[in-house]
Amino acid sequence: MTTANDARAASDLLERQAELLVAVATGGSRMDSVKWEYRERRDDLEIALRKVGLSDPFPWEEPSRWYAYYSANGMGTYASRREYIAELAAPIRARLRELMLGIAVEDGGPEHLDWPLLETRLREAKDRFAKSSTLDDFQDVGRRCRELLIDLANLAFDATMLPVGAEEPKGSDAKAKLGYASDYLFAGRQHAELRAVAKTTWDLANKVVHGGIGDVDAFATIQATVALVRIFQRATQP
Incomplete structure (x- = not known):
């Protein structure tokens, strides 16, 4: 059964991963220096979200894939890249908040x-x-x-x-x-x-x-x- 603690743990990982993606897209971090951190957290985030019936909203295997994506899709400004990451995270963030508040109690996890x-x-x-x-x-x-x-x-x-x-x-x-x-x-x-x-x-x-x-x-x-x-x-x- 999903608990508020499960949702809170997933939320923390989600926010940290979103922050890292924004950082590498806005000059805050070098991609090579954070790629292993990103990969390890990606696995942890996938497991944590799956536990509460959700999926990772960020499709890139590593930061360089994110760089290639925003470069090829017209995101020429820092603001556009921040907005895109926020849009991807928004529905997952909202669902996790519901779970943390006990509003949504149905669990889509493995038990079902x-x-x-x-x-x-x-x-x-x-x-x-x-x-x-x-x-x-x-x-x-x-x-x-x-x-x-x-x-x-x-x-x-x-x-x-x-x-x-x-x-x-x-x-x-x-x-x-x-x-x-x-x-x-x-x-x-x-x-x-x-x-x-x-x-x-x-x-x-x-x-x-x-x-x-x-x-x-x-x-x-x-x-x-x-x-x-x-x-x-x-x-x-x-």
Whole structure:
């Protein structure tokens, strides 16, 4: 269930990321000096927003992508760049404020997921890949696949799958959940390759998210994600 503290944590990350984007676009920070800070916070922000049923409003993998975007889209003034970042953040900021005030109590997070909803999101990811042509597009496909794998982990994993004495993974630790679910559902030496599929798919999605890839990598990621969803469906559903 979403809490005010969850929303507050996400809001803090959102504001810090927005401030960084404005800073690099208005001469306040050098892109090279903040790119790692931006990337790390981007991952944290994605997880925090997902926990409250929201998505990251900033589509750029790193500050240089933001620079390329505003340079190519006529944002020649500092004011126009500030306004654009504010516009992107505004609906997420408003929703988080509602959650912090307790006005909006419905949680769109993993607790409400089911297989039909996962199927819908899978179809949306496939459609997104079909329309992709740029590096940013391919990275977005990777992000969507990673989100799908997080959803899949929350659907497939159950605490009864844990080995004796093992600590239950945190809510956002999809890699661990997929690993435990794979170990439980595909136990034995004869299923070693099946168990490896989950780890490989997760690693591939993260590789695509972090760039330096092309359409073949994005294609492989969406295909691997589809395959992994189908494998877990077959293993967990009657």
